[in-house]
Amino acid sequence: MTVAISINNVIKTYKEKKAPTVEALKGIDLEIKQGSFFGLLGPNGAGKSTLINLITGLCTANSGEILVFGKSVIKDSLFTRRMIGLSPQEFKLDSFLFVKEELRLTGGFFGKDSKYLKAKIPLLLKQLGLSEKANAYTDRISGGMKRRVAVAKALVHEPKILILDEPTAGLDVELRQELWDILIDLNKKGTTILLTTHYLEEAEHLCDTIAIINDGKIKHIGENIKTDTRESSNLVKLYKEHTSAS
Numbered sequence: 001m002t003v004a005i006s007i008n009n010v011i012k013t014y015k016e017k018k019a020p021t022v023e024a025l026k027g028i029d030l031e032i033k034q035g036s037f038f039g040l041l042g043p044n045g046a047g048k049s050t051l052i053n054l055i056t057g058l059c060t061a062n063s064g065e066i067l068v069f070g071k072s073v074i075k076d077s078l079f080t081r082r083m084i085g086l087s088p089q090e091f092k093l094d095s096f097l098f099v100k101e102e103l104r105l106t107g108g109f110f111g112k113d114s115k116y117l118k119a120k121i122p123l124l125l126k127q128l129g130l131s132e133k134a135n136a137y138t139d140r141i142s143g144g145m146k147r148r149v150a151v152a153k154a155l156v157h158e159p160k161i162l163i164l165d166e167p168t169a170g171l172d173v174e175l176r177q178e179l180w181d182i183l184i185d186l187n188k189k190g191t192t193i194l195l196t197t198h199y200l201e202e203a204e205h206l207c208d209t210i211a212i213i214n215d216g217k218i219k220h221i222g223e224n225i226k227t228d229t230r231e232s233s234n235l236v237k238l239y240k241e242h243t244s245a246s
């Protein structure tokens with residue numbers, strides 16, 4: 001068994017002048033196996049995006065260690081960043097670029113050459129139902145389409161690990177279902193996926209493993225036990241147990 005992401009006793013505190021200190025992560029231990037579809041759930045402010053920012057090197061921890069395929073996200077950041085594709089919770093697209101140019105730019109950041117990108121981008125656009133928008137400016141497409149472009153940007157360099165921070169927020173039912181199918185397919189083909197979502201039914205449908213984080217601490221890690229009916233959802237019960245009145 002290969003471990004894709006290993007998080008060891010990670011503490012993250014935000015300290016800013018004139019603002020109260022925030023202990024966002026209070027000692028996190030987590031292991032995400034290669035090939036897993038891993039759901040990270042928790043209420044607003046629990047620390048999900050902070051943890052993702054640490055894994056992807058967007059901010060640094062006060063203490064502890066994060067390894068991606070055994071390599072440190074600090075010391076071997078060039079390697080670990082190449083392994084990961086990130087669709088952040090909040091993202092900005094360049095309004096002066098067409099959708100296809102936005103993807104080309106991102107691919108270029110990952111060192112992909114024009115021959116690779118010429119073949120990859122049309123495929124990716126097709127896969128995400130964006131072919132008709134290839135030559136549209138990124139600010140002229142709908143919010144849901146923008147979200148799809150963000151997912152496409154995360155996939156352009158064919159990462160081994162895909163991290164999606166609330167990728168379906170604001171998507172309509174149809175787009176969400178289509179994205180689910182794409183993610184299931186990617187995972188079947190070997191991509192390790194780390195997903196955060198506030199839609200419990202989404203996590204229940206997609207994930208094989210669930211972690212629940214609350215107030216900067218991991219409250220639960222375990223296999224996702226799928227249930228058939230909404231009322232008796234195992235995950236809804238677990239979530240309420242670990243997040244209410246804390």
Ligand SMILES: Nc1ncnc2c1ncn2[C@@H]1O[C@H](COP(=O)(O)OP(=O)(O)OP(=O)(O)O)[C@@H](O)[C@H]1O
Nearest residue numbers: 014022024042043044045046047048049050051089
């Ligand atoms: N750059 C920052 N500076 C100061 N505090 C921050 C910063 N980013 C996050 N925080 C604080 O850290 C805590 C965790 O925030 P985080 O964004 O990780 O939560 P989250 O679980 O992703 O929440 P949500 O579900 O709302 O996206 C919150 O108290 C938040 O206010």
Ligand SMILES: [Mg+2]
Nearest residue numbers: 048049050089
């Ligand atoms: Mg967040």
